Amino acid sequence: MNASDWVITKRMLGGLLIGLGALTFVGSLLLDALRGNFGDFGVAQVLGLGGSLGICLIGVSLLPLGDRPA
Amino acid sequence: MIGTLARVGGAARLMALAQQLLLGVALLLMALHVAVYVVYAVNLMAFPFDYDQGEGFELNDTILLSQFQSPYRDNEVFPFYASNYPPLYHVILVPLAWLFGAEYWYGRLAGFLATLITAFAIGYAVRRATGQSTIALLSGCAYLASNYVYHIGPLFRQHISMVMFETLAVVVMAGLSESRRPRRLIVASLALLLAAGYTKQLAIATVAAVFFWLFLRGVRRAIAWAIPFAAVGGGIFLLIDWSTGGQWWLNIITANVNQYILGQYTGLLSQFIGLHGALLILAGLLVVYELYLDRLSLYSVWFVAALLNSVLAGKWGAGDSYFATAIAAMCILAGIFAGRTLSGRWRLPRLLSGAERVMPLLSVAVCAAYVLYGAAVIKLPLNLPVFAQIGQALGLQSNTKFPHFYDSAGWTMGYATIGQIPTAEDIANGWRIVAYAQADPRPILSEEAAFSFRSGKPVVTNPTQLLNLYNNNTPERTLYDPSALIALIEEQAFGVVILRREIGQTAILGFYPPPVLAAIERAYALREAIPMNGHEYTVLLPRPEWSKPQ
Numbered sequence: 001m002n003a004s005d006w007v008i009t010k011r012m013l014g015g016l017l018i019g020l021g022a023l024t025f026v027g028s029l030l031l032d033a034l035r036g037n038f039g040d041f042g043v044a045q046v047l048g049l050g051g052s053l054g055i056c057l058i059g060v061s062l063l064p065l066g067d068r069p070a
Numbered sequence: 071m072i073g074t075l076a077r078v079g080g081a082a083r084l085m086a087l088a089q090q091l092l093l094g095v096a097l098l099l100m101a102l103h104v105a106v107y108v109v110y111a112v113n114l115m116a117f118p119f120d121y122d123q124g125e126g127f128e129l130n131d132t133i134l135l136s137q138f139q140s141p142y143r144d145n146e147v148f149p150f151y152a153s154n155y156p157p158l159y160h161v162i163l164v165p166l167a168w169l170f171g172a173e174y175w176y177g178r179l180a181g182f183l184a185t186l187i188t189a190f191a192i193g194y195a196v197r198r199a200t201g202q203s204t205i206a207l208l209s210g211c212a213y214l215a216s217n218y219v220y221h222i223g224p225l226f227r228q229h230i231s232m233v234m235f236e237t238l239a240v241v242v243m244a245g246l247s248e249s250r251r252p253r254r255l256i257v258a259s260l261a262l263l264l265a266a267g268y269t270k271q272l273a274i275a276t277v278a279a280v281f282f283w284l285f286l287r288g289v290r291r292a293i294a295w296a297i298p299f300a301a302v303g304g305g306i307f308l309l310i311d312w313s314t315g316g317q318w319w320l321n322i323i324t325a326n327v328n329q330y331i332l333g334q335y336t337g338l339l340s341q342f343i344g345l346h347g348a349l350l351i352l353a354g355l356l357v358v359y360e361l362y363l364d365r366l367s368l369y370s371v372w373f374v375a376a377l378l379n380s381v382l383a384g385k386w387g388a389g390d391s392y393f394a395t396a397i398a399a400m401c402i403l404a405g406i407f408a409g410r411t412l413s414g415r416w417r418l419p420r421l422l423s424g425a426e427r428v429m430p431l432l433s434v435a436v437c438a439a440y441v442l443y444g445a446a447v448i449k450l451p452l453n454l455p456v457f458a459q460i461g462q463a464l465g466l467q468s469n470t471k472f473p474h475f476y477d478s479a480g481w482t483m484g485y486a487t488i489g490q491i492p493t494a495e496d497i498a499n500g501w502r503i504v505a506y507a508q509a510d511p512r513p514i515l516s517e518e519a520a521f522s523f524r525s526g527k528p529v530v531t532n533p534t535q536l537l538n539l540y541n542n543n544t545p546e547r548t549l550y551d552p553s554a555l556i557a558l559i560e561e562q563a564f565g566v567v568i569l570r571r572e573i574g575q576t577a578i579l580g581f582y583p584p585p586v587l588a589a590i591e592r593a594y595a596l597r598e599a600i601p602m603n604g605h606e607y608t609v610l611l612p613r614p615e616w617s618k619p620q
Contacts, residue, residue, distance in 0.1 A: 005288035006288070044332050061362075062362075069365055070286045070366055
C-alpha cells in the first residue's frame with residue numbers, strides 16, 4: 001500500500017454504517033409508500049427496518065474510537 | 071503461601087488436562103465426520119443417476135461445452151434447454167467428458183476434491199494466523215463436518231467449487247499486509263474471485279467483501295484495482311451475452327429472480343444456528359473483538375458479507391447450500407479465536423487486562439465448543455459396518471425418511487432431503503426407468519437428465535428453468551412461451567414422460583410450468599410409479615385414445 005493512501009478509520013467506518021443504515025431505513029419506508037400501502041409492514045420489512053437500525057447503532061458505537069484504523 | 075501456589079498449580083494442571091481431553095474428543099468426532107463424508111462421497115460417485123435434482127443438467131452443460139455448443143440457448147426451441155449457471159465448473163470438467171463421456175462420477179469427484187481443498191485452505195489460514203496445528207486441523211475438519219457441506223460436497227453441482235474459489239481468494243488476499251509481492255498476491259486473489267463468480271453468481275458477496283476490505287485498508291488502491299477487475303469481469307459478461315444473443319442474461323440473471331419465501335429462510339437460519347452455534351459464537355466474538363479492539367480482518371468482513379448473502383437462501387429453489395460460504399468463513403474465524411486463546415496471543419487493552427486470568431478457563435471453553443459442534447452435526451448411515459455400531463452405541467435411530475440414515479439437522483423447508491447412501495435397489499429401479507425410455511424410439515421428456523443419458527436420448531428441457539421464466543412472465547413481457555413444447559406433448563412426440571414426486575403423493579406433479587403439466591396429463595397416462603432415492607418417479611406413456619385437438 002502506498003504510504004499516502006487513505007486508510008478508513010473507526011470513526012469513518014462508523015459514519016459509513018450510520019449512512020448505510022439510514023439509507024436502508026428511509027429506502028424501506030419510501031418503497032412502502034411508493035407501493036401505496038404505507039404503514040402496512042410485513043415481517044420482512046419489519047426485519048429490514050430493525051436491521052437498518054441495528055447497523056446505525058453499530059455505527060454510532062464506533063464513533064468514539066476515533067482515528068484508529070478500521 | 072505454598073499451599074495457595076500448589077492449589078493454583080493444581081487448578082492449572084486440571085485445566086490443561088481438561089483441554090487435552092476435550093481436544094482429543096473433538097479430534098475423534100471430526101475423524102468420524104470425515105470418515106462418514108468419505109464413505110458418502112465414494113458411494114455417490116458409484117451412483118449412475120441423478121442423486122440430487124438438477125445434477126444431470128449440470129452434466130448436460132458439461133457435455134454441450136465439450137461439443138463446443140453453448141448451454142445458453144433459446145428455451146422455446148427444441149430441445150427447450152438452457153443452463154442457469156455460469157460455465158467455469160463445467161468447462162473444468164470438459165476434458166473428463168471427452169475422456170469418459172456423460173458420467174456423474176467425475177463431477178462428484180471434483181466437488182469432493184473442492185471441499186478437501188477448501189478444508190486445507192481453512193486449516194492453512196488458521197495455522198498461519200495462530201501457529202496452532204491441532205486447531206488448524208480441527209478447523210479444516212469442521213468445514214467438512216457441517217451437515218450442509220456434507221449434503222452438497224460430492225454432488226455434480228457447481229456451488230461447492232464456487233466456495234472453494236472464494237475461500238482461496240480470501241486466504242490469498244488476507245496475507246496482503248505481510249506479503250513482499252503485494253501486486254502478485256492481489257492479482258492471484260482477484261483471478262480466483264473471477265473464477266468464483268464465473269462458477270456461480272452468488273460469489274458476488276465475496277467480491278464485495280474483498281473490495282470493501284481493500285477499501286478500508288487503502289481507498290486509492292481499492293479503486294485502482296476495482297476498475298480493471300470490473301473491466302475484465304464485466305467484459306467477459308458482455309462478451310458471453312453478445313455471443314449468445316442475450317440468452318446469457320435471460321438464463322443466468324432473469325431466470326434466477328424467484329419468489330422469496332421468508333419462512334424458508336428463517337427456518338434454515340434457525341437450523342444453521344442450531345447446528346453451527348458453538349463455532350458461530352467463537353467467530354462472532356472475534357468479529358466483535360476486531361471491530362472494537364483491533365483492525366477488521368478480511369475474514370471478519372467476509373463472514374459478515376456471507377451471512378448477509380445467506381438471506382438469499384429464502385428464494386424458491388435455493389436452500390442450505392447458500393450458507394456454505396458463511397461456514398467456511400466461520401471455520402477460519404473460530405479457528406483463529408481458538409488458536410489465539412490456546413496460545414495466549416490476545417492483545418487486550420488495559421481495561422481488560424484482568425481477563426487474562428480467565429484465559430485457562432476460556433481455553434477449556436473453546437475446546438468444548440469444538441466438541442459441542444462435533445456432536446451437533448452428527449449424521450450417520452445406520453446400515454454400514456462400524457457406523458451401525460457407533461449409531462447403536464449413541465442410541466441413534468433414523469429420523470429421516472430413509473430407514474437407515476440419521477441426520478441431526480432434522481428437516482426444514484429448503485433443506486435438501488438427501489444424505490443417505492443410495493441402495494442397490496435404488497440403482498436397479500433407476501435402470502427400470504431407463505428400460506421404459508429405451509423401449510420407445512422417440513425422445514423422452516424427463517425431469518432428470520440421467521434417464522436421457524442412460525438411454526442414449528437427447529436431453530430435452532430444463533424444467534425448473536422453464537418454470538422460473540414462466541413464473542416471471544408479465545402481461546407486458548413474455549420470458550417463456552410454452553406453446554411449442556405443449557404442441558409436441560400433444561403430438562405425443564415423446565415416448566415416455568418421467569416426473570418426480572414425493573412418496574405418498576398421488577397427483578401428477580412436477581417442476582414444469584402448470585400449462586405443460588396440464589398438457590402432459592391430457593396426452594399421457596401414468597404407467598408406473600417407481601421409487602428411487604426417497605422419491606417416486608412417475609412413468610407416463612402416451613394415451614392410446616388421445617387425439618390432438620385441431
